[in-house]
Every structure is written in C-alpha cells, then in structure tokens.
Amino acid sequence: MSEGTHPVTAVRRFNRFYTSAIGVLDRRYLGSPYGVAEGRVLYEIATGPGGGEGVTPKRIGEITRMDAGQLSRIVGKLERDGLVARRRSATDGRSIELSLTPDGAAMFAGFNQSSAALAEQLIGGLSAQERRSLVDALETAQDLLTPGERPPAPIVLRGHAPGDMGWITERHGVIYGREYGWGPGIEAVTARVCADFLEHFDPDREHCWIAERAGERVGCVFIVKDTAPETARLRLLMLEPSARGTGLGRRLVEECVRFSREAGYREIVLWTHAVLTAARRIYAAQGFEIVETWEHDEFGAMEVSETWRLRL
Structure with a gap:
C-alpha cells in the first residue's frame, strides 16, 4: 500500500x-448452473463437522454470516434440485441436519x-518466493481482519519526523x-x-507527540512557546476515530502537562471550541479552566471559541 492510500480505499480496490x-459476479459460477452463494452452501455442507454427513443450517449461517431468509431459499432450491437432503438431528429433535446427495457430492466435486x-x-x-510472499500476505490480511482473536496493538508516542x-x-x-x-x-x-513549529522549533521548550499503532499514525498534539515566556500553548490535539475510547487523548494531554512542568513553564493555555466536547472533557479533567469565549466564522460556520488555562 502506498503511503497516501487510505486503508478503506485499498480494501475496496482489492475486493x-x-x-x-x-x-x-457471474450468475453461473465456475461453469455451473449456480451462483457463488449456492456454491458456498454446498461447500459448507460437504466440509462441515460431519464431513458431508450432516451440518445444521444454523451452523452454516454462523460461518457464512448469510441472512437466514437467503440461506433458507438456497437450501430449498438445492433440495428441489436433488443436491441436498435433510433429516432430523439425532441429538436434537428440534434441529435438522443437511447432507449432500450423490448428485450433490458430484456437483461439489466439480x-x-x-x-x-x-x-x-x-x-x-x-x-516459489512470490508464492510464499502471497501466502504470508493473505494470512496476515485474514488475521488482521478477523475480529476478536487478537489484542489490539499498543499505541506508542514518538517525536515528529519528516512527513x-x-x-x-x-x-x-x-x-x-x-x-x-x-x-x-x-x-x-x-x-x-x-x-x-518547524521553522522556529526549540527542542528545550517545544515538542510534538505523534501517536502510532502498528506503524500507523493515529493522533498528535503540540506544546509550543506562547508570547509570554512563562506560558506554553497546547495545540492541535487530534485523534483518528479508530483511536478514540482508548485513553489516548488523556495520555497526550498528560504528556503536555509533564513536559511543560519540566521545561519550567508556569501555565499552559489552549484554544478550542465548544463543539469539541470530548476534548473539553479531557482538558477539564486535567484542571484546565475556561477564561475567555468568543464567536467566529473562520471555518465556514459560526463557532464558539474558548481559551482554557492551567496553572502549573
């Protein structure tokens, strides 16, 4: 994936x-009279827990995430065509099991x-090397896109870099x-x-934090010098939607407070907007207080701006 490609764009393009x-998209999938959905149902019946000897529609639905109504229609069609048979489950009288008929087994083999x-x-x-690379890439993609089977990668903070x-x-x-x-x-x-920031960067008194998860940037914040020598200014706190709810916003603001104290600042000020409620909760929790409000339309609509201050 090129650096400028959004992951959603890449996934859709591959799809x-x-x-x-x-x-x-062919109605006659792989030269058969059936589409891909019917072919997938035949596959699950043939390779299910019973190895072709019986699998429940419920289990097929769980594996394929197929709509129950659609699955019922497909099973009914395959039954009418003589490819699938049903019987009452020997272990649960309320359930049925599906299996392939001889014609169904022949169709699946094809x-x-x-x-x-x-x-x-x-x-x-x-x-051979390209095939190994392809297998690794496909297995990685499946692992990454399978929910609930691995903990999320940790979010790390670093200083700014080119780009x-x-x-x-x-x-x-x-x-x-x-x-x-x-x-x-x-x-x-x-x-x-x-x-x-880049043109006047003072590493002793200023810092930019970039938050990364698995090599992907997911947040940022700055501390820069303000006009008064004892005042730091917090700027550009931003989180990607994928990183919200992780405590990252609080963590970034805490880093700003820690750095500012160590750099000898006496206070931190920041500019935000009333509409940014999540950020405002973080500032309030850290002890910031609103000291000024005003309205402006610099961003295309009337917004309530706020100045917040924290005494260190």
Missing part, C-alpha cells in the same frame, strides 16, 4: 479486483476442482470537515501552526 478475478484450477491459474506465473506535518494538516482538514462541516479555514490554520 473489486478479486471478485472480478474469480468470477463472483465446484472444488474448478475452484482449485482457477486459483492455480491466478498464481501460475509466480515464482508528519503534512499528515497532521491533511487529517485536520478531513476529520473536522467530515465531522463538523468545517471548511478549508481549519486546514489553513493547521498548516500555519505546523510551518511555524
């Missing part, structure tokens, strides 16, 4: 490629052989535009803050 490559041939055709031009200021500017424009309807004014303000 389009792969569904076309394996013929998912499906299975055609599917394997198609996969081999897709990878036929790859070297971070462009990301900060871009994400402020996108997130605040999408969530609050702010116009290009927020991106312009953010770009000026980032440019000033």
Whole structure:
C-alpha cells in the first residue's frame, strides 16, 4: 500500500479486483448452473463437522454470516434440485441436519476442482518466493481482519519526523470537515501552526507527540512557546476515530502537562471550541479552566471559541 492510500480505499480496490478475478459476479459460477452463494452452501455442507454427513443450517449461517431468509431459499432450491437432503438431528429433535446427495457430492466435486484450477491459474506465473510472499500476505490480511482473536496493538508516542506535518494538516482538514462541516479555514490554520513549529522549533521548550499503532499514525498534539515566556500553548490535539475510547487523548494531554512542568513553564493555555466536547472533557479533567469565549466564522460556520488555562 502506498503511503497516501487510505486503508478503506485499498480494501475496496482489492475486493473489486478479486471478485472480478474469480468470477463472483457471474450468475453461473465456475461453469455451473449456480451462483457463488449456492456454491458456498454446498461447500459448507460437504466440509462441515460431519464431513458431508450432516451440518445444521444454523451452523452454516454462523460461518457464512448469510441472512437466514437467503440461506433458507438456497437450501430449498438445492433440495428441489436433488443436491441436498435433510433429516432430523439425532441429538436434537428440534434441529435438522443437511447432507449432500450423490448428485450433490458430484456437483461439489466439480465446484472444488474448478475452484482449485482457477486459483492455480491466478498464481501460475509466480515464482516459489512470490508464492510464499502471497501466502504470508493473505494470512496476515485474514488475521488482521478477523475480529476478536487478537489484542489490539499498543499505541506508542514518538517525536515528529519528516512527513508528519503534512499528515497532521491533511487529517485536520478531513476529520473536522467530515465531522463538523468545517471548511478549508481549519486546514489553513493547521498548516500555519505546523510551518511555524518547524521553522522556529526549540527542542528545550517545544515538542510534538505523534501517536502510532502498528506503524500507523493515529493522533498528535503540540506544546509550543506562547508570547509570554512563562506560558506554553497546547495545540492541535487530534485523534483518528479508530483511536478514540482508548485513553489516548488523556495520555497526550498528560504528556503536555509533564513536559511543560519540566521545561519550567508556569501555565499552559489552549484554544478550542465548544463543539469539541470530548476534548473539553479531557482538558477539564486535567484542571484546565475556561477564561475567555468568543464567536467566529473562520471555518465556514459560526463557532464558539474558548481559551482554557492551567496553572502549573
């Protein structure tokens, strides 16, 4: 994935490629008279717990996440076509089990052989090393996209590096535009803050924290010098939606307070807006207090701005 590609865009692009490559959109999947949904139901019946000798519709639904009504219609069609049979479960009289008829087993064997041939055709031009790389990539993708089976990667904080200021500017424009309807004014303000930080950076009195999870940037905040020598200014606290609810916002603000105390500042001030309720709760919890409010329309709509102050 290129650095500028959003993960959602990459996933959707791969979905389009792969569904076309394996013929998912064909009504006659793999040369059979059935579509991919019917083929998947045949697969689950053939390879289920009973190895073709019996699997419940409930279990098929759990595995495929198929709508119960759709699954019922597919099973009914396969029964009418003589490929699937049902019987009352020997262990639970309230449940039924599905199995393949001889015709169903023959149909599945054809499906299975055609599917394997198609996969081999897709990878036929790859070297042994490329095939190993493909297997690793597919297994990684499956692990990453399987919910609930692994703990989330830890979020780490680091200082700024080349490329971070462009990301900060871009994400402020996108997130605040999408969530609050702010116009290009927020991106312009953010770009000026980032440019000033880089041009006048004083490592003893200023700092930028970038939060990363598994190598992906998910948040940021700055401490910079204000006009008064004993006053620090907290700027550009921002979290990606994926990092919210993790305590990251509180952690970033705590880092700002710690750094400011160690740098010898006597107070921290910040500019925020009444609409940013989550950030305001974090500031209040750290002991910041509102000292000034005013209105402006710099971002395209009338907003209530606030100055907050924390005495150190």
